[in-house]
């Protein structure tokens with residue numbers, strides 16, 4: 001391992017020690033990773049995530065939930081999902097203290113806006129993780145904010161003691177609905193009137209995300225931010241032109257042309273051809289595979305790029321060309 005902090009900053013991955021696993025709520029454990037030799041870890045900002053290599057071929061992204069001011073540890077929290085793809089089960093079953101675990105350096109696709117006069121944070125269940133980190137950062141910066149944390153009941157809400165302490169500031173509000181969203185926070189009412197300078201951040205399960213999206217639909221688009229921790233039910237692609245016949249992808253640097261068949265994944269085709277495309281979530285959630293496109297029509301299927309970014313970038317792990325030739329800046 002490198003010993004100087006400068007050298008460490010240049011790394012893309014780290015091998016850390018799992019120092020602590022803590023039960024935070026029913027089905028939710030937190031995992032604390034530290035440097036084996038006690039060095040500082042690369043800094044992160046609120047909203048960042050790390051890739052955790054759980055087992056060979058099993059990599060998942062988890063938001064950091066501790067304070068960005070802490071350099072000695074990364075903390076993530078994971079809800080065990082029996083119906084999931086196996087990542088959360090792997091975390092709960094195979095992560096044992098003091099395992100050595102490979103993680104990526106933090107990346108942030110869910111940044112706090114530096115110019116926000118006020119921030120409204122809406123957390124649904126385990127979606128609280130990136131928002132808790134934001135609370136730490138906003139508190140440290142003495143910024144005006146409020147966190148609304150929605151869960152079925154206190155026993156399902158992670159970080160109870162920390163949040164209770166924060167609740168004393170009057171900025172943290174817990175909403176327990178007993179499993180019936182109609183008895184929980186009225187998100188539409190909360191976001192009824194957009195306030196100038198206020199930014200909204202939300203993260204949670206599918207139904208919660210949809211409720212927040214609808215409630216904030218009339219807010220200026222650049223003041224509303226969200227992060228999916230699971231791909232929503234795939235959007236209908238009927239009408240996407242050209243994919244039935246496949247398409248050509250051209251690599252601008254070499255002029256190499258590759259044929260992508262209708263049932264082929266663009267990221268896999270690029271990787272097979274030796275193009276420098278890295279993937280992580282393979283679900284259009286993390287932005288790792290983001291590539292600049294130069295021409296051609298694209299069927300965007302990600303959940304991370306906004307309309308402005310889509311004008312220049314695409315995520316080949318889930319998105320594809322719509323027939324004809326797609327030229328990529330590779």
Ligand code: FES
Nearest residue numbers: 280282287289317
């Ligand atoms: S690998 Fe995560 S968005 Fe493509």
